[in-house]
Amino acid sequence: MNDISLNILFGILAALLIISAFFSGSETALMTLNRYRLQHLVKKNHKGAIKTLKLLKKPDRLIGLILLGNNFVNILASSLTTLIAIRIGGDNAIAPAIALLTIGMLIFSEVTPKTLGALRPEFLAFLSSWVYIPLLKIFYPVVWAINIISSLLLRIFGINGTSHRTIDSLNKDELKSIVSEANHLMPARYQNMLLSILDLESASVADIMTHRNDIIGIDLEDSIEDIVKQLQNSPHTRLPVYKKNIDRVIGFLHLRTILSQISDPDFDKHSITNSLSKPFFIPASTSIHKQMQIFKAEKLRTGLVVDEYGDVLGLVTLDDLLQEIVGELILEEPDIKMQKDGSYLVDASVTIRELNRVTQWELPTEGPKTLNGLIIEYMETIPEPGTSVKLHGHVMEIIKRDENTIKLVKFNPKR
Structure with missing residues (x-):
């Protein structure tokens, strides 16, 4: 090593930092990749997507390869930094050199590539799949041995590593959350239709x-x-x-x-x-x-x-x-009107399900089906106009009623 010039050593160190950044960024990209979009691209015969899906079918091997490569590169970079420090300033320069390497690796090989991987997962994931597939074949014995040892250690803690695969399945509530958050991906009318379809099973x-x-x-x-x-x-x-x-x-x-x-x-x-x-x-x-x-x-x-x-x-x-x-097949006067101050004027005959859908509230639907029924059950009487009450966390005021039903209710905006 003493025969190699410092310029070459610095060049090798820079290359190691770049390789470490590749491992870090690609790991984040592969783990945060949208699996449903990936499946869609596979159906369209996207080559990068096909290779990426093949990798993700066995995540334990993929993670083992990434960690093997990343740790090897980081240890090699640390050793090389120590050698450079000794050649430049002797033993006293080792500590400052390691500190600089830690800061450099943290910025250039960890935070920046991982952020890029989270923001642009498809770009890094598809690019890295062309590298990881041949690497897996080359280092398969080493990766296999590491995974076997890891599985044995997990079994000590009662965890079967082979049975806990990542399953990309969603229950109805999780799917509803995804659709609800997809405002920028689809028109509101399609979003409302999908949410309504997901509610069909739970509504009678x-x-x-x-x-x-x-x-x-x-x-x-x-x-x-x-x-x-x-x-x-x-x-x-x-x-x-x-x-x-x-x-x-x-x-x-x-x-x-x-x-x-x-x-x-x-x-x-x-x-x-x-x-x-x-x-x-x-x-x-x-x-x-x-x-x-x-x-x-x-x-x-x-x-x-x-x-x-x-x-x-x-x-x-x-x-x-x-x-x-x-939605409404015939346009009529809406039963739920949002006011400029953020309050709602609600016809008390509206169903709880419809009120929850419009306002994104979570009023109970197991009992009474209408707002009128819910208020009467909660108060155990038919309140007079002007009566205010906190109904399941929402402050409301009775605006209008007749002899035996509530007609109109105002929900005050949340503060």
């Missing part, structure tokens, strides 16, 4: 149904004149037909099949009952996702939601199910 038809008190139907106990007038002015194309109350429904009437008969002189209630289709009943606990499949299989568009006793709770349509994914 009872969450989105039209309550029985709001169902518009034909009561055969009414006069034929009133029924005809209702048919002519109905905004709906399918109406439930019942006797006295909705629990005694006998079928559904499609206006297209009956309107042409209204002008007939012999049109009567029998004409209506002869045009009915069989009612379809849905258990209240049925998930929205499952009900979509049922509607599709049965070629139906409307069903009545019933409880465990067979009593009608409400009505749900195919449009209601689709609306859960694509």
Whole structure:
């Protein structure tokens, strides 16, 4: 070594620092690489992505190779620095030289390349894959031996290194978090649709149904004149037909099949009952996702939601199910209005799920389905207008109510 000039030694040291930076940066890039984008690029036959995926299928070998190379280079750089220091200033120069090397390696071989690897993982990961694959073949015996020793040490602590592979699987809540944070990657309408689809399994038809008190139907106990007038002015194309109350429904009437008969002189209630289709009943606990499949299989568009006793709770349509994914099919006055000061004016009939979706809150959905029901259950009374209360961490004020329900609520902005 004494025959080698200092210029060459400094050149070798600089090369070692660059190699160390490569190992450090590529390790960060490979470990932080987006696995789903990687899978997408593999399907498009991207050569760098294919090689990178091959490396990541056995991360223990990859990490072993990187650490082997990085530690070898760093130790060699430290030895070379000691030699240079002795040749320049003797033994007294060793400590300052090692201090300078530590600072240099920290800046140029650790922090900077790792930051670059985190910010531009694809560039470094795909580039390094062309280097690591042949290196793995060359140093396979050494890497294999290191991994065996490492696995034995892990087993001492009760960890099976072969069974704890990195699994790129996400549960529903994790996937929802990813979609929620993807504001800059997709339009808001697509983001809302994806979040709605992820919610289909956890929501039941009872969450989105039209309550029985709001169902518009034909009561055969009414006069034929009133029924005809209702048919002519109905905004709906399918109406439930019942006797006295909705629990005694006998079928559904499609206006297209009956309107042409209204002008007939012999049109009567029998004409209506002869045009009915069989009612379809849905258990209240049925998930929205499952009900979509049922509607599709049965070629139906409307069903009545019933409880465990067979009593009608409400009505749900195919449009209601689709609306859960694509949003309002018909633009109406919104039930949740954000004010300039950050507060919300909320129609108390809105569902808790819809309120949570719009505001990103986490109000409980296990009990009452509407905001009105949640407030009444929480306060155990129907509060008067002007009443303020803290509901599950949110300060709200009752703005309007009638005899038995809350109509309008204001949620104050969080401070």
